[in-house]
Structure formats: C-alpha cells, structure tokens
Amino acid sequence: MIVGIGVDVEEIRRFRCMKAGVRRRVLRRILTEEERDYCMRFRDPWPHVTARFCAKEALVKALGLERGVARWREVEVTGNPPRIRLRGNLLHLTLNLNVTSIHLSLSHSKHLAIAVVVLEAA
Numbered sequence: 001m002i003v004g005i006g007v008d009v010e011e012i013r014r015f016r017c018m019k020a021g022v023r024r025r026v027l028r029r030i031l032t033e034e035e036r037d038y039c040m041r042f043r044d045p046w047p048h049v050t051a052r053f054c055a056k057e058a059l060v061k062a063l064g065l066e067r068g069v070a071r072w073r074e075v076e077v078t079g080n081p082p083r084i085r086l087r088g089n090l091l092h093l094t095l096n097l098n099v100t101s102i103h104l105s106l107s108h109s110k111h112l113a114i115a116v117v118v119l120e121a122a
Contacts, residue, residue, distance in 0.1 A: 003097065004119035006062030008054040012113055015053070016046040030056065030072040047108040052077045054115035055104055059084060062117045063093065082106050084117070098122060 018026065027036055030053055039048040056075045060067070074090040077083070084102045086094060094102070101120040108114070 001121055002118060003099065003121045004062035004064065004117075006058035006060065006117045007114070008057035008061065009112055009114040010050050010054050010057075012046050012050045012108065012111060015049050032073050032076045035077060047113055050113035051106040051108050051115060054113050055082070055084065055106060055117065058104075058115040058117040059090075059102070062119050063090075063097070065093075077104070077106070094119070 015023065015026070027049065031039070031049065035052055039045040039052070042048055055077045056070070056072055059075055060070050063070075070090055071088065074086060074088040076085040076087070078085050082104050084104050086102075097119075098121040099119050100122045103118040103120070105116045106114070
C-alpha cells in the first residue's frame with residue numbers, strides 16, 4: 001500500500017551559481033561524503049548534486065514532515081539505479097510508519113533536476 005508520495009524539482013543553477021565558499025558549506029551540510037565523491041566524479045557535478053537534493057526534499061514531502069525536521073545527511077542517495085539509505089531519526093520514523101519500501105526516480109536536463117519518492121507500507 002502506498003503511504004506517501006513526494007516530488008521536488010529545482011533549477012540546477014541554484015547550486016552552480018553559488019559562491020565557492022557558500023557552495024562548500026552547503027554541500028557539506030546536505031550531502032554525505034559518499035554522495036559528494038560520486039557527484040564530483042562528473043565533469044559537470046551540479047545536475048547530480050541538485051538531483052540528490054531533490055531526492056531528500058521529495059522524501060521529506062512523502063513523509064509529510066515540516067521543513068527543518070530532517071537532517072539532510074540522514075538521507076543518502078546511493079547506487080545506480082539510485083536508492084535511498086536512511087540513518088538516525090529518519091530511519092526510526094520510517095520504521096515507526098511501517099514503511100517497507102522507498103522507491104526513487106531521479107532525472108535532470110540541462111536546467112532542471114527532479115526526484116520522485118514513493119513510500120510503501122505492508
């Protein structure tokens with residue numbers, strides 16, 4: 001049974017156009033080390049960074065949480081095809097909601113990135 005759906009779309013230039021110092025702080029705050037390493041392997045990492053941010057926002061929306069409740073690094077987008085790995089409070093919250101599967105779809109174009117998250121419970 002589907003218990004939550006979340007979607008987020010962002011302009012890639014939001015990350016691409018940040019000043020270098022601000023961008024470093026933002027990346028450390030929202031991405032795990034593994035996510036940063038993955039994104040920075042690409043010639044243009046910003047579509048990948050933006051898609052991961054969208055995935056985290058979409059998950060928060062699917063869970064029906066208020067903005068600021070979740071810690072960004074408690075959500076990690078891994079692998080290809082991409083999967084969501086949870087830690088800490090978000091992991092406990094999804095377990096308490098009996099979430100059994102988290103489905104993730106990511107996409108990006110030249111200007112936009114999008115993520116869709118679907119939560120299933122038994």
